Amino acid sequence: MKALVLPAFERPEGMTTHDYAFARLRQAIMVGAFRPGTSVTIRGLAEALESSPTPVREALRQLTSIGALHFLENRRIVVPRITPARFEELISLRIVLESHAARRAVAHLSERQIDRIVAIDEAIEAAILAGEKxxxxxxxxxxxxxxxxxxxxxxxxxxIESVWLQLGPILGIAMEHVAELYVVDRHREAIEALRRRDEDAVAEAIGADIREGIGGFDQQAIAKLLSLAG
Amino acid sequence: MKALVLPAFERPEGMTTHDYAFARLRQAIMVGAFRPGTSVTIRGLAEALESSPTPVREALRQLTSIGALHFLENRRIVVPRITPARFEELISLRIVLESHAARRAVAHLSERQIDRIVAIDEAIEAAILAGEKxxxxxxxxxxxxxxxxxxxxxxxxxxIESVWLQLGPILGIAMEHVAELYVVDRHREAIEALRRRDEDAVAEAIGADIREGIGGFDQQAIAKLLSLAG
DNA sequence: ATTATTATTTTGTGATCACATTTTCAGAAA
DNA sequence: TTTCTGAAAATGTGATCACAAAATAATAAT
Structure with a gap:
């Protein structure tokens, strides 16, 4: 078992070792640093994180509870495998959850907050232009x-974050094999609908954003990505 | 801090101490054995469960990850407080999630499985008749x-189970103060719609079941229950 | 050569301890 | 009497150890 390399992570001053382990592993899974089916061990992760096993064990309990990792019957811990059908379930659940969450947020949004959302959208465009997936x-x-x-x-x-995490590993594979990930987005429509405080239009735009964005990977495309990942 | 008493729980042969701790605490929260705002401690729970702190710590990491308990800024662990507005969010999220899950299950259900669902519904009726909330x-x-x-x-x-867990403490209070909890249910309609394989009708019946069941507690009723609980 | 058995290694689990942090309590000062 | 300060107690954190369970490797039997 070769030494594990995790994406870089800046540990804030005063952060407990457990919180650091959890945050770093969570981020690694979220950006696809682990392939579906990968086994991880407490001691392996503890070594990569330069900690004792205790904080890693507790972090692993959290990560398995939010679906990012799975405990198997034999007690091994793995990055969940995904099938095209499960991918479809993840996307459809994302659409349902996020449309609903968006709808229920509309009444609470100030113009200042919407400006902040616009700024984030501009940062997305910049990252896409820079090829930083x-x-x-x-x-x-x-x-x-x-x-x-x-x-x-x-x-x-x-x-919602649990669903995002479960999508992490397949999106990691996608990021290696497709030119661009967020070719389609409906952020402009969502922002316009937010400004109008139109709940239906917001929910519709968010749902379409997901469906036409990464939800555009059909079962064949997912199967292809999985075969590319070995 | 007086000794904690947990609801009885039958530990299966060969179950690890951690799994037992997690399952028992989860069940206790689910049936409302803990009041909103209650503080719990690792050592207190370990004593109640007759274990060392380690399995309890790991179980607490899980329970906090699924929303059943909250870690506070000062590192204390509490049963989350709930407000009428949060209750409403929980109910509306339950409706969205469970309608969706029911819809997507319709195509997979055999007649044999539906028979089993009918049997469970009969068990619910029996428990209600026996006053066993x-x-x-x-x-x-x-x-x-x-x-x-x-x-x-x-x-x-x-x-879905995370949402159920978050409803546990308030439902525990309700069970002490209302005569019956599931006065209204739409299980018959749901079962009929399942037999017809009618996805729209299933989703509608499940949504109505939740909305008209515990969702029938309006903000005033919830505020009243919270004041009764102290 | 293949399969079964045994030995060894790896990996997860639970206990215990010391230490860090937070809360509570007692005593002193205002 | 109230507020402040310091000490003690309570509580969470991380490390380490021994043990249990599972996986792998080595050896023996077929």
Whole structure:
């Protein structure tokens, strides 16, 4: 078992080792640093993170609870495999959850907050132009998160992030094999609908954004990506 | 801090201490054994479960990850507080998630499986007649779970169970203060729609089941229940 | 050469300890 | 009496160890 290399991560001053381990592993999964089916071990990750096993164990309990990793029957921990059918379930669930979260956020959004969302959209475009796929993915998530968290009573965000995490590994493969990830987006429509405070139009734009964005990968395309990943 | 008493739980042969701790705590939260705002400690729970702190710590990482408990800024662990607005978010998210999950399960259900769902519905009725509220709540969940898990590629179930868990503490209060919890249900309609393989009717019946069941507690009723709980 | 058995290694689990951080309590000062 | 300060207690964190369970490798039997 060769030494594991994780994407770089800046640990903030005073962050506990457990929180650092969790945040770093979560980010790595989110940007596709682990392939579907990959086994991880407590000691392997502890070594890569330069920590003792305890914080890693606790982080792994969290990551398995949010669907980012799976505990197998034999107690091994793996990055979940994905099938075209499961990909479709993830996308359809994303559409349902995020349309709903967007709809319920509309009444809470100030013009200032919408300006902030516009700025994030510009950062997405910049990342795409620069060919920085992982940065575009993260910025795209921030775009969505900024909308949904405008609702102070929202509880959908952890669920939405869990779905995003489960998409991480396949999107990681996609980022290696397709020229651009967010060719299509409907962010302009979403922003316009937000400004009009039109809940139906917002939900429609968000749903279409997902469906026509990464949801555009059909079962054949997913199967092809999975075969490319070995 | 007085000794904690947890609802009884039958530990299966060979179950690891961690799995037992997690399952028992999860169940306790689900049936409302903890009040919103209650603080729990690792050592307190370990004592109640007759284990060392390690498995409890790992279980707490899981429970906080699925929304059943919250880590506070000061590192304390509490049962989340709930407001009428949050209750409404939980219900509306339940409606969206479960209608969707039901819809996507329809194509996968055999007659044999539907028979099993009917049997569960009968068990719910029996529990209601016997005045066993917690048993009715668990059986009601099993009714729903049986439908949604018919879809072999479904991924919504962990999200749905997280929402159920977040409703646990307030439903626990409700069980103490209302005569019956599931006065209204739309299980018959759901079952009929399942037999007809009518996705729209299934989604509609499940949505109505939730909306007219526990979703019938309006903001005033929730505020009243919260004040009764202290 | 193949299969079964045994030994070794790897990996997860639970316990315990020391330490860091937060809360509570007691005593002193205003 | 109230507020402040310092000490003690409670609580979470991380490290380490031994043990249990699973996987792999080596050896023996067919």
């Amino acid at each position: 992982a940065a575009a993915l993260i910025a795209n998530q921030q775009f969505h998160r900024q909308i949904y968290t405008a609702n102070p009573d929202q509880i959908a965000m952890p669920l | 917690a048993a009715a709540l668990i059986a009601n969940q099993q009714f729903h779970r049986q439908i949604y898990t018919a879809n072999p590629d479904q991924i919504a179930m962990p999200l």
